[in-house]
Amino acid sequence: MCQTLAQLFKEICKTMYLACLTIFCLSIFAGNSIFCRAALVACDMGPLQYTGVRALSAALILAILCGIKVIKPLPQGEGNVWRDAWQQSSWTGALGLFMYMVCFSTGYVAMPSAPGTLILNMSVQVCMIGWGILHGVYPNKKQYIGYAIATAGLILLLSPGLTAPPLLHSLFMAGSGFAWGVFTVAGKDAKSAALATAGCFWRAALPGLFCVIAGFVFEAQPQSMAWIFVLAGGLASSLGYILWYAIVPRYTLINLSIIQLAIPVITAIQGFIFLEEEVTVRFVISTCLILGGIYQTIRTNHIHIRK
Numbered sequence: 001m002c003q004t005l006a007q008l009f010k011e012i013c014k015t016m017y018l019a020c021l022t023i024f025c026l027s028i029f030a031g032n033s034i035f036c037r038a039a040l041v042a043c044d045m046g047p048l049q050y051t052g053v054r055a056l057s058a059a060l061i062l063a064i065l066c067g068i069k070v071i072k073p074l075p076q077g078e079g080n081v082w083r084d085a086w087q088q089s090s091w092t093g094a095l096g097l098f099m100y101m102v103c104f105s106t107g108y109v110a111m112p113s114a115p116g117t118l119i120l121n122m123s124v125q126v127c128m129i130g131w132g133i134l135h136g137v138y139p140n141k142k143q144y145i146g147y148a149i150a151t152a153g154l155i156l157l158l159s160p161g162l163t164a165p166p167l168l169h170s171l172f173m174a175g176s177g178f179a180w181g182v183f184t185v186a187g188k189d190a191k192s193a194a195l196a197t198a199g200c201f202w203r204a205a206l207p208g209l210f211c212v213i214a215g216f217v218f219e220a221q222p223q224s225m226a227w228i229f230v231l232a233g234g235l236a237s238s239l240g241y242i243l244w245y246a247i248v249p250r251y252t253l254i255n256l257s258i259i260q261l262a263i264p265v266i267t268a269i270q271g272f273i274f275l276e277e278e279v280t281v282r283f284v285i286s287t288c289l290i291l292g293g294i295y296q297t298i299r300t301n302h303i304h305i306r307k
Contacts, residue, residue: 021247028240030266032104033113034274035233040109042275043226046219047105048211050230055101055201055208057234062198071194071242081195088190089199096182098204102211103179107172112277114268115165115286116173121264122150122290123177124184131185146296153289156282197241264291 039045065071066081073081074088108116129147183200190196264287271277 018247018250021243025240025243025247026263026266027270028236028243030113030117030263030270032233032236032240033108033117033267034270035229035236036105036108037113037271037275039222039226039229039233040105043223043229044220045222045226045230046215047102047109049215049219049222050226050233051098051101051105052208052211052213052215053227053230054105054234054237055098055204056212057231058238059198059201059205059208061235061238062201065238065242066198071198074191074195084192085195085199085202087199088187088192088196089203090186091203093183093186093196094200094203096179096184096186097200098207099179100176100183101204101208103172103176107169107176109169111165111169111173113271113275114264114277114279114283115170117264117267118283118287118290119165119170119173120177120180123174124181125150127178127181128184131181142296146293148293149296150290150293153286153293156286156289194242197238201238 036050039050040047062071066085069081071081071085073079073084077084104120107119125147187193187196187200268277268279268283268287272279
């Protein structure tokens with residue numbers, strides 16, 4: 001009896017630990033939006049400066065993690081973590097990652113964090129579904145219905161009105177989501193997601209350097225506090241991805257998809273607490289429609305494959 005209770009307590013502790021780790025990881029992802037908005041709006045930082053410094057700082061942090069063996073080389077490789085990271089990454093993935101960061105920063109110049117995260121997550125879903133269709137994987141009827149519901153929520157969010165986010169910056173956020181989809185697809189065959197992420201950030205550091213130079217030439221100097229936010233964004237980008245890849249094997253694919261849908265909600269809460277952003281009725285209704293539609297789309301494992 002005591003042994004059974006001890007085993008049950010151990011399982012409960014493991015579940016609680018995984019739940020806390022997952023919530024912390026999703027909070028880091030949501031924090032990216034908060035750091036970006038704080039640097040751009042509260043500290044008058046330009047999007048080029050933010051993008052460039054974020055890319056360079058994340059590349060540096062990942063290089064340090066490789067140097068101290070937190071990110072390890074492939075077991076079947078030659079033990080060279082730098083070569084493995086470069087080979088596991090690609091210029092296509094690096095370009096997708098860089099465009100994601102550029103559009104992300106530009107979109108958040110005039111958009112509250114929560115709607116921006118919603119649009120980004122929606123466009124990621126569109127990109128991934130489109131990629132599947134191009135490769136012969138077609139959603140079934142229930143998934144099409146879910147997609148239609150989510151699209152209706154996005155249309156409601158972007159429709160004209162006092163609380164609708166600006167169309168141009170919404171398009172930038174949508175572009176950010178598509179670029180993230182490209183980055184994801186480019187690394188789908190990587191043997192180590194952490195190595196692939198490190199290699200892509202190192203490749204993206206080159207255009208990131210040009211962004212920094214262009215930002216200092218064409219954009220005004222921000223407040224000193226902005227550098228803290230942008231470095232925090234780089235830290236969140238690098239460590240958040242590594243933490244995410246550490247917990248990914250502990251969930252099923254469907255559960256992972258559902259879990260990620262909590263990010264816009266966490267972002268809205270953080271924006272309300274730290275940036276005093278308003279949570280409007282339009283946003284709440286749009287959130288319910290978009291998240292409900294995406295859940296309906298991914299809740300089934302049945303897909304059609306046309307040859």
